[in-house]
Amino acid sequence: MEVKNVKAFGTASAEEEELKTLAIQRRTATAHDVEIEILYCGICHSDLHSARNEWHNTIYPIVPGHEIVGRVTNIGGHVKKFKVGDLAAVGCMVDSCRECEYCKEGLEQFCDPGNTLTFNSPDKYLGGQTYGGYSQSIVVDENYVLSVPENLDLAGTAPLLCAGITTYSPLRHWKVGPGSKVGVVGIGGLGHMGIKLAKAMGAHVVVFTTSVSKTEDAKRLGADEVVLSTDPDQMSKYAKSLNFILDCVSAQHNIDAYLNLLKVDGALALVGAPMEPLPVTSFSLILGRRSFAGSNIGGIAETQEMLDFCAAHNITSDIELIGVDQVNEAYERLLKGDVKYRFVIDMASLK
Known part of the structure; x- marks a missing residue:
């Protein structure tokens, strides 16, 4: 499997309180994959917990981020749901077993063997861990990618994914x-x-x-x-x-x-x-x-239903848009509850 280097923002150890620029590897799109240029990524409190190993399960290096909105730049040969140029989103998970009773019911969030989280989960393609949305791009199986309605503000849409x-x-x-x-x-x-x-x-x-x-x-x-x-x-x-x-x-x-x-x-x-x-x-x-x-997030179909509902009612999150160089400050403000009501990173700032 071919890989390519991608610029990201994360941390290499729990001792490094501050996140910084990292180089990570992403797979190139396989048959059912969608490659997405990340435009915006929300900051969830779980990003902070994970980056600082507060849940004692972090594998380093870690690149947080599971509120991802972007544009499709490449697709695998068998992809049917997306085309290059489409707006797309990725939430808290990027795969699941697809065989257990819950996956078959569209409840992938409760996957019995355990789903693959967008970051800090075992990566079955490349080994190591999955890397999240504080990065230039991400490659995800089309069945775990959401379609973003055109009328929604993209930055305000990112937090909808969590x-x-x-x-x-x-x-x-x-x-x-x-x-x-x-x-x-x-x-x-x-x-x-x-x-x-x-x-x-x-x-x-x-x-x-x-x-x-x-x-x-x-x-x-x-x-x-x-x-x-x-x-x-x-x-x-x-x-x-x-x-x-x-x-x-x-x-x-x-x-x-x-x-x-x-x-x-x-x-x-x-x-x-x-x-x-x-x-x-x-x-x-x-x-x-x-x-x-x-209750714990939702399945893929329900997440798409939520995005469509928000589009119909013109609902997005109230956000504060920041550059990637403000993430560490945002983490400290998050601890104080000093945000109305969600930080979102403009990922163009990573370039």
């Missing part, structure tokens, strides 16, 4: 729509997308935040009501009133306080990923036949 599908999938799974009263907990990269999507689905959206300063922004994003979650009186007014809660908080917080806002048969789905266990009182579940669940 933050968008992460919030869209549970809203769809729990059948949010007209008549639903939905709570969204937290207004960050995930939460701001949850607000936009739930509102576009026709739900009445109630946003819960610890920051009074975010009230107006929540309403701008589409919230019908905003609740200060640190105020017991405000919280008590919403007891047993919600059909579904999308919990986007990645820090320790009181799950019982939100479970008690659900109606009978209501569900709370966790999409944030706190590092510490979240205690739950049994009666918060038992007394209302409530469900406490989790």
Whole structure:
């Protein structure tokens, strides 16, 4: 298999806190591959966790990035879904087993043997690890590449490949729509997308935040009501009133306080990923036949559905566009929550 050198931005070890320019190898397009010139790549908090080996599973060198939007520059001889010049996107995974029950159901995110992540996963073609979107180009099997609708802003589309599908999938799974009263907990990269999507689905959206300063922004994003979650009186007014809660908080917080806002048969789905266990009182579940669940991105077909839905409703992420030389600063700002609401790298700056 032929390979070529590609310029990328990553880190060679956990001791190197700062990312820098690296040379990596990409395979040339095989029969079913699509080669994509990367135009924009979003920054997800998991990029930072992985670059710094905070989940203790990083293989170095690492090139993060799984919110990728670009243009097709080459295709393999058997590719049917794309042609050169098409807008294309790649999300959190670039392959899966394709044989297990979940892959056959279009739930590749739950692939039984394990899917191949866009970065820091074993690379079955070249050996070593997969490299992500902080790079000039990427080569991916056409079955794991998404088509980008022409009317979407490309930079604002990049975060849809993670933050968008992460919030869209549970809203769809729990059948949010007209008549639903939905709570969204937290207004960050995930939460701001949850607000936009739930509102576009026709739900009445109630946003819960610890920051009074975010009230107006929540309403701008589409919230019908905003609740200060640190105020017991405000919280008590919403007891047993919600059909579904999308919990986007990645820090320790009181799950019982939100479970008690659900109606009978209501569900709370966790999409944030706190590092510490979240205690739950049994009666918060038992007394209302409530469900406490989790959700993890979406399959390829559902991700395409999400992009098409966003195109139909003119939804993209609120972003701050940066150059690759600002990535290290962006990581530090990300730790402080200092972004509204997603950093996106203009990959032309890598050249």
